[in-house]
C-alpha cells in the first residue's frame with residue numbers, strides 16, 4: 550500500500566435503540582423489564598467497507614433478533630448481565646467479531662396503587678407527570694382548567710381489541726390479551742374557579758390512573774371514556790374531562806423463526822406511528838364551552 554492511499558480507520562456497527570419490553574407472567578403478579586438496547590460489533594469488517602464483501606457482516610437485523618430472542622430465553626435480569634450475555638454470544642460465536650460496545654437504557658416502572666395496594670399488572674412510568682393549569686378570564690367569566698401530560702401507563706394484561714371491521718386493507722389480528730400502554734394527557738374544567746385545587750388535583754389524577762388500571766379494556770377508546778366517567782361520577786366539582794392518549798403499540802415479536810414461542814412475553818415497543826385516541830367526557834345537557842377548550846393545548 551502506497552503512502553497516501555485511503556484506508557479504513559476505526560469502525561463499529563450494529564443495531565441502535567432496540568426497544569425491548571419483556572413481561573414475566575409466570576404468576577398473576579407480572580414483572581416488566583423495559584430497555585432500549587444498542588449493540589455495536591467491532592472486529593474484522595475491513596472487506597465490507599472496502600470491497601462490499603459482506604461475508605463477515607452479522608446483519609444488524611440479526612443483532613436485533615438476538616436481543617429479543619435472548620430476552621425470551623434467558624430473561625433480562627440486570628442490564629449489565631443482559632449486555633454481557635449478548636457480548637459473549639457475538640464474540641464467541643463469530644470469529645471475525647473481536648469485541649464491541651453494548652449499551653442499554655433502562656426505563657423504570659412503578660406499580661399503579663389501587664386502594665393503597667400495588668396493582669398486579671398495571672404500571673406507571675417512574676417520574677411524575679407534568680402538571681398543567683390554564684386560567685381564562687373574560688370580564689366576570691373565570692374558568693380554571695387543570696390537567697397533566699406525560700403520565701405513561703401500561704397494562705401487561707386486561708386489554709383486548711376485537712370486533713373491528715375488516716376490509717381489503719386490514720391486517721391487524723384480533724386479540725383478547727395484549728399490552729395496552731399510553732401516555733395520558735388529561736384536562737378537566739372545574740365547576741368553580743375557587744376550588745381547593747391542591748386537595749382536589751391528586752384525587753382526579755389518581756382516579757384517572759386507577760381506572761386505567763382497573764378497567765378491563767376493550768379498546769383504548771373504551772378505557773379513556775371510563776377514565777373520564779369515573780371522574781365525573783366521583784367529582785361533582787369537575788364539569789368535564791378531556792383526554793388525549795397515544796396508543797403506544799407493543800408489537801409481539803415473532804420468535805417462531807428461532808424455534809421459540811412468545812406467549813405475550815417479548816414485545817417491540819414501537820414509537821411511531823401510533824394511534825391517537827382523544828375524547829371529551831361530559832354530563833348530558835351541560836352547555837358546551839368551546840371558548841375554554843380553544844385556549845387549552847393538545848386536543849384536536
Ligand SMILES: O=c1[nH]c(=O)c2[nH]c(=O)[nH]c2[nH]1
Nearest residue numbers: 710721767768769770796824
Ligand atoms: O384500542 C385501540 N383502538 C383502535 O382504534 C385501534 N386501532 C388499531 O389498529 N389498534 C387499536 N387499538
